[in-house]
Amino acid sequence: VSLLPALVVTYVLFGLDLALRPFIAFGNPPVEPWRAPYFVLPFVVFIALNAAPMTVLWASLSIGLLTDLISGTYTLAGGLQTVCIVGPNALGYLAAGWVVLTTRAIMMRRNPLTFIFLSMLAAAIASLVAVGILACRQMIGLGEPIRFVGTEQLSARLIASLLTGISATVLLFAFRPLTSVFGFDEPVGRRYSR
Amino acid sequence: VLTLAVGGLLILSVLPAWMLAPIGGLSRVAGFALEPEQAAINWLLRGLRTASGGERESEELRKAHEEAELFKGKYYTELTDNARLRERISQIEGTLALTPGLNIEAKTASVIGLSDGNSRLVSIKAGRDVGVTAVTSVATVRGTQLLGRVVDVDALSCRVLLIDDQSTPAFDALLMAPISATGEQAASGTAPSAPFDALEEGIACNLKPIGNGLLAGNVKIIRPSERVAGGGGTGGGTGGSGRAPKAAAPQPKEQMVVRLRDDRWPALAQMLVVGVVERIEYRDLGHVYVIVRPAYGDLRALGEVVLRLPAATTNSRTGASGGGGGS
Numbered sequence: 001v002s003l004l005p006a007l008v009v010t011y012v013l014f015g016l017d018l019a020l021r022p023f024i025a026f027g028n029p030p031v032e033p034w035r036a037p038y039f040v041l042p043f044v045v046f047i048a049l050n051a052a053p054m055t056v057l058w059a060s061l062s063i064g065l066l067t068d069l070i071s072g073t074y075t076l077a078g079g080l081q082t083v084c085i086v087g088p089n090a091l092g093y094l095a096a097g098w099v100v101l102t103t104r105a106i107m108m109r110r111n112p113l114t115f116i117f118l119s120m121l122a123a124a125i126a127s128l129v130a131v132g133i134l135a136c137r138q139m140i141g142l143g144e145p146i147r148f149v150g151t152e153q154l155s156a157r158l159i160a161s162l163l164t165g166i167s168a169t170v171l172l173f174a175f176r177p178l179t180s181v182f183g184f185d186e187p188v189g190r191r192y193s194r
Numbered sequence: 195v196l197t198l199a200v201g202g203l204l205i206l207s208v209l210p211a212w213m214l215a216p217i218g219g220l221s222r223v224a225g226f227a228l229e230p231e232q233a234a235i236n237w238l239l240r241g242l243r244t245a246s247g248g249e250r251e252s253e254e255l256r257k258a259h260e261e262a263e264l265f266k267g268k269y270y271t272e273l274t275d276n277a278r279l280r281e282r283i284s285q286i287e288g289t290l291a292l293t294p295g296l297n298i299e300a301k302t303a304s305v306i307g308l309s310d311g312n313s314r315l316v317s318i319k320a321g322r323d324v325g326v327t328a329v330t331s332v333a334t335v336r337g338t339q340l341l342g343r344v345v346d347v348d349a350l351s352c353r354v355l356l357i358d359d360q361s362t363p364a365f366d367a368l369l370m371a372p373i374s375a376t377g378e379q380a381a382s383g384t385a386p387s388a389p390f391d392a393l394e395e396g397i398a399c400n401l402k403p404i405g406n407g408l409l410a411g412n413v414k415i416i417r418p419s420e421r422v423a424g425g426g427g428t429g430g431g432t433g434g435s436g437r438a439p440k441a442a443a444p445q446p447k448e449q450m451v452v453r454l455r456d457d458r459w460p461a462l463a464q465m466l467v468v469g470v471v472e473r474i475e476y477r478d479l480g481h482v483y484v485i486v487r488p489a490y491g492d493l494r495a496l497g498e499v500v501l502r503l504p505a506a507t508t509n510s511r512t513g514a515s516g517g518g519g520g521s
Contacts, residue, residue, distance in 0.1 A: 022308045
C-alpha cells in the first residue's frame, strides 16, 4: 500500500469521524456514545480487502491506535480528570482487520455489497473487542475507574456498526477510483471479464 | 513483533490512569493535528444549519438578553455574598482578608468540536497561553450559562467536561423564579415584592447528571426560620429586620432558573445559570425531585464559548486580552 495516499485518506476520515458524527448521530441532541456511522473503519476494511496480509494487520493496528489516541479519552469516575486509554480500539481494529483478511478469500471482492457487509461486520467486531477490553479493565480495577457503562457502550456501538453500512456505501464510491493510487492490484476476477 | 505489540497494548489497556498520563501528551498531539480539519468541518456544518433556518434570533434581542443575564448573575452573586457575610461575620472576622473582591477575566474562545462521543467533553481553542487552568476555570455560553469545568488543558487548547456529563459530581444549586421585565418575581410561591425575597428564601437542590443531557436532584427548601437562626435578619430591600410575619415556604416551579451555588466549584462559577427546571416530581416521604435541563442549547451549533479564568492566572501574563468583570 502506498503510504502517503493512505495517510492523507486516514487524516480526512478521522476529521469526518470527529466532526461529522455528532451532526448525523441519532437523537436531538445526540446522546453519548454517539449512534452514528464510523468513517475510518470502512477504510480498514478497504485495506483488508486489497493489501497483503501483514500490511493489513499492521495498518489495522496503526489506525486503531490512532483511534485510541484521538477518541479514546474517558473521564474518571471522580469527574475532574480525563485519561486516554490506548489499546481497546487498536486491538478491536486488529481483530476486525484479521476477520476481513480471513474471510476475503471466500468473498466476491468486487461486489459492493461485500464491502458494505464487511464494514458492518468489522465495526461490530471492533466494538465487541473494544468494549470487552474496557469491561475487563473495569473488572480488574487498577486505579481509579473510568465512567463506563458496558451495556450502554455496546448497544450504541452496535447501532453505529449497523449505520456504518451507510457510510461504507458512500465511501465505496470514493475508494473505488483510488484503488490504483493506493498501489492495490485490481482483483483477479477482472482478468476474465470484458 | 506483532504479537509483542498486541501484548503491550493489552497491558496498556488495563494500566491505572496515573500510569497512562504520558499518553495524554500523545493524544493531544494527535488531536492538535486534527484540529484544523475538525474546526473547518464544524464551521461548515454550523453554517449549513444556520442557512437552512436553524435557530436565528434577532441580533439586538440576543445581545440585550445576554446583557440582562449577565447582570442578573452579578446581582445574585452580590446578594448571596452579602447574605452569607451577614450570617457568618462573627466566624470569618479574622479571615476577611482571604476573600477579597473576586477578579474574573472573561475570554471568548472558539469551539474546536465535541470530543469523541465517549463523554460530554468539548474541545476549546484556548489553553495555557491565555491563562486557562484545569479545574479552576469554567466555560460558559454567552458568559452566563454554565457549560462545564475545564478538566484538561495544554498549551493551546483545553477540554471542558459538561455539567450534565454523568461523571460530573453532584453539586448544589439554587432555584430562582425568573425576574420579569418590571423586576418582579414571576413565579415564586411567596409572591414577594422584590427578587431579593426569592433569593433569601431560596430553594436549594443537589443536582446530579442523570443522562440524556439532564440533571436531577432532591429539593431542599430553606425556610426563613432556618436561615435567620444565625441572627442577621433578612435585610435587604424588603426591610426584613425585626419580626417579619411568617411566610409560606417557597415551592419549586417549572421554568425556574437554576443557578450554581456550591463551594466545591470555583468562586468564578458561582451563580452562573445551570439550567431551567423542566419537570417536578413529588415522591414518597414528601421528597420533591426536580429535573433540570441545561439551557446551552444544541452543542453542535456551539461556535464559541466564554471562558471565566481566575484573575491570579491572567495577571501574571502580559498582553492578556478579553473583557473582565469583577463580581
